[in-house]
Amino acid sequence: MLCSRCPIHYPLPKAPINKPFIRQRLLPSRPTCQSLGVSGSLRMEAKSNTNTNIKDETSKRLSFDFLTKKPYTPPSWASHLNPIPSHVFSLGHLPTPIHRWNLPNLPSNTEVWLKRDDLSGMQLSGNKVRKLEFLLADAVAQGADCIVTIGGIQSNHCRATAVAAKYLNLDCYLILRTSKVLVDQDPGLTGNLLVERLVGAHIKLISKEEYAQIGSVNLTNILKEKLLSEGRRPYVIPVGGSNSLGTWGYIEAVREIEQQLEFDDIVVACGSGGTVAGLSLGSSLSTLKAKVHAFSVCDDPDYFYDYVQGLLDGLEAGVDSHEIVHIKNAKGLGYAINTSEELNFVKGIAAATGVILDPVYSGKAAYGMMKDMSVNPERWEGRKILFIHTGGLLGLFDKVDQISVGNWHRMDVHESVPRKDGIGKMF
Numbered sequence: 001m002l003c004s005r006c007p008i009h010y011p012l013p014k015a016p017i018n019k020p021f022i023r024q025r026l027l028p029s030r031p032t033c034q035s036l037g038v039s040g041s042l043r044m045e046a047k048s049n050t051n052t053n054i055k056d057e058t059s060k061r062l063s064f065d066f067l068t069k070k071p072y073t074p075p076s077w078a079s080h081l082n083p084i085p086s087h088v089f090s091l092g093h094l095p096t097p098i099h100r101w102n103l104p105n106l107p108s109n110t111e112v113w114l115k116r117d118d119l120s121g122m123q124l125s126g127n128k129v130r131k132l133e134f135l136l137a138d139a140v141a142q143g144a145d146c147i148v149t150i151g152g153i154q155s156n157h158c159r160a161t162a163v164a165a166k167y168l169n170l171d172c173y174l175i176l177r178t179s180k181v182l183v184d185q186d187p188g189l190t191g192n193l194l195v196e197r198l199v200g201a202h203i204k205l206i207s208k209e210e211y212a213q214i215g216s217v218n219l220t221n222i223l224k225e226k227l228l229s230e231g232r233r234p235y236v237i238p239v240g241g242s243n244s245l246g247t248w249g250y251i252e253a254v255r256e257i258e259q260q261l262e263f264d265d266i267v268v269a270c271g272s273g274g275t276v277a278g279l280s281l282g283s284s285l286s287t288l289k290a291k292v293h294a295f296s297v298c299d300d301p302d303y304f305y306d307y308v309q310g311l312l313d314g315l316e317a318g319v320d321s322h323e324i325v326h327i328k329n330a331k332g333l334g335y336a337i338n339t340s341e342e343l344n345f346v347k348g349i350a351a352a353t354g355v356i357l358d359p360v361y362s363g364k365a366a367y368g369m370m371k372d373m374s375v376n377p378e379r380w381e382g383r384k385i386l387f388i389h390t391g392g393l394l395g396l397f398d399k400v401d402q403i404s405v406g407n408w409h410r411m412d413v414h415e416s417v418p419r420k421d422g423i424g425k426m427f
């Protein structure tokens with residue numbers, strides 16, 4: 001199967017099902033994330049202004065559980081899924097906060113709230129952290145000594161994987177896709193690459209054309225075989241961490257949201273499908289029952305309905321992807337390519353609300369959502385929407401040549417102000 005356009009997925013992989021993880025139901029539950037993760041004042045505002053169902057804080061994640069591995073028990077509403085992961089690593093700073101997002105020009109009585117998964121960490125930030133909590137627990141359980149994964153040259157997933165692997169003392173091999181003219185050159189230190197190289201990831205470059213011909217699954221297998229022949233024990237994570245095991249990351253995120261607030265709709269970017277699969281399955285099974293809207297930033301909606309279906313089938317969920325998620329195209333000019341309108345939108349939202357969206361994922365999803373709100377306001381009027389900010393700030397550094405922001409001036413100090421040597425010296 002060849003998808004000729006999207007640089008992420010061609011040739012189209014089938015949704016991988018990582019079967020080796022083991023079902024263990026009788027183990028104690030991971031502490032549920034009932035802490036709201038919102039500031040005291042916001043919590044008060046949420047209570048008084050919206051009269052929504054904020055639950056009591058009954059358990060708090062202990063501050064010592066970061067980077068520890070624990071037995072995993074799913075939410076009761078997900079306990080029929082199969083297989084269920086046996087363990088989970090605590091890698092993210094969870095629960096992430098939720099706060100009101102005062103976007104301009106909303107339809108009447110529409111509320112937008114923001115789930116700050118961009119604040120799930122610093123180098124190890126964004127939505128990928130939630131998937132890696134399960135994937136790396138499996139890697140360690142299988143006795144891996146290194147991780148292999150693949151993505152675009154500015155892949156947030158690859159950066160997060162490189163950091164998480166190093167935390168767990170695992171080597172990391174990244175296959176990064178770039179253009180034919182750059183494939184034999186040093187890829188530089190911009191954005192995600194700086195973090196990957198600082199933490200010592202082994203970077204293998206591949207051209208977009210080779211990626212299209214060979215495919216991500218074959219490429220990772222080739223590297224895996226090579227590492228095996230050298231006596232290593234590699235664990236392969238697919239593009240975006242989107243297999244059925246990774247899907248548990250956003251099933252768990254629904255348990256977290258369920259403890260925070262109620263919503264009518266959830267809006268999120270879709271790049272490899274795992275986030276949407278977990279959110280939509282979790283929302284439909286839990287008490288949340290929010291409608292999930294995905295804005296795809298590559299491929300097209302039909303591809304993602306099929307891919308998400310594969311992930312759901314891999315968990316024996318018995319549901320049809322078309323019934324639990326609504327996927328809309330927000331690809332624009334192409335994956336990781338922005339129009340000036342999209343970049344101006346990202347700039348405008350930062351200036352208006354202080355929230356910085358990434359240009360490749362959440363920027364396009366929010367742009368798509370706002371466009372739909374202006375074309376079809378009746379669909380959104382009176383709704384309470386949760387937009388998931390999935391991170392990706394480092395990707396913005398790759399766009400600095402296309403963005404002009406702010407202004408600057410030399411500070412004006414009148415010449416009559418006396419100059420005194422030696423006061424407040426810094427050098």
Ligand SMILES: Cc1ncc(COP(=O)(O)O)c(C=O)c1O
Nearest residue numbers: 156240271272273275361390392
């Ligand atoms: C910052 C960011 N947001 C959203 C996504 C999309 O998530 P998913 O790959 O699970 O569809 C990705 C990765 O593809 C990402 O890096």
